[in-house]
Amino acid sequence: MSDKSRPILAAFQFLSRIPIKIELDFTPALLRRSVKYYPLVGAVIGLVVWAGGTLSAWALPSLPAAVITLILWVWMTGGLHLDGWMDSADALLSYRSREKMLEIMKDSRVGAMGVLACVLLLLFKVSLIASLLELGALPAFMALLVAPIWSRWFMGWAMRSWPMAREGEGLAGRFHGLSLRDIILSTILAITLSASGLFLASFTAWNEVPWKRLVLYFVLLPLVTYGVGTLSARVMSSKLGGLTGDTYGALNEGLEVVLLLLAVLIIR
Template sequence: MIDGQPAEAAPSPSRSVLQHEWQAFWLAVGFLTRIPMLARIDYSQKLMNQCSMYFPVVGLLLGALYAGLFALLGLAWSPLVGVLLVLCFHLFITGAFHEDGLADSVDALGGGYTVEKRLEIMKDSRIGTYGTVALVMALLLKVALLTEANHIWLALLVAPAVSRLTPLLLMATLTYVTDPDKSKSKPVADGFSNARLAIAAAFVLALCILLSFWHPLLIISSLTAVLLVALSWGVYLRSQLGGYTGDALGASVVFSELVLLMLL
């Protein structure tokens, strides 16, 4: 009793954990997309750190939207038109988040001759020649690869989920190297848990196993794409920057999607 009133029962540990993970999921949704968060978020540094585990899940959610939209558009238009419209939807729903990272990364790594200069260029909101060319070519290549895929719906579904595992590997193996006071991704990068990385990887692997019925090489292709980009891009970032930035993580998602689509 408290002041004559019965005391409220404390939430059970299991309920508290589930509520925490539910908020972490929606925080990941809000971080990566424009989708409104359908949960009240008790924001904290710890929650921001832990939400990255759900990046592949958010990718699957996006993939389901893309595949469903493509199927709907296919009722009226050709596969090429459908892919182009889905790509427009993708750029809108994600705010071109990862594509912006690609453009900034290529501008910085192509135009800077010192680590300091590269980081300075990367923070500049303006896009240069290197970034423009890289962005246009990446989008054109993505459209070409999707239209040539045996199962376009499958590529649209799985690529966003698989590709969002790559930045988690980079966060786990490289050092963060930008101004923490001006970076959006610093809270995600700080204190990243290897245990949560393992859970995210297990989710992606289970998804690929489940969908391998439609494409027998999906598991090998997905693992190859993620590991190849994480290793090659990671080594390059270490040599050019000494670690990774938020923009570099976004670029890794784009690279992983393209490599996976090429393998498929």
């Protein structure tokens, strides 16, 4: 196994259940090097989820097909980011002191606010997936491909842009020192992957989705990701004194829903 392939494999092992039968030592250096490949992991997850959703939609109405799609989506990620979403909701919605919120996030148990936040998120997500499946296989392809790409891109940006809430502790500490070069490479990869997907969809479904909407969608993707993600990260950081591994997962989950909603609003 070449040294260049290790960060790619580490990104897939860390962020997905895609079977990578190689033992890796997840050192901080390797984790940092893997971040630039997060958009690639998102693209593969999006392709698998779209394929499962399309097959389900051929045999079932849109709602049960969307539920199956969401189950596949959660399985592909191992619920990693949902765990962060629930822990962040428990802490940030507790209205406690910074120290108490950080203590809540370290607790392995899930509280009432975390459960409610998870249920509401999944309900919203399944409704958006159902709406996209009703629009057709190719519009669904565009949205389900790019949402995981850009939500994972922002995790890297958040690691670089905001301090750690727990200095030298926790998962966030292992990503400390992420270089600007890695973020630039991650951005180039995210743009390339999403542009390729949107071009393929527009080429094969020109009459199904007007090209002006595709262009608008492509332009708004990074802008909405950056804008909503930055606002959310600032709020979290102001309350916690920085970000944690759980908040990275929460940002990913929230942005996926926002980008699916953007697709429903523009493509329909």
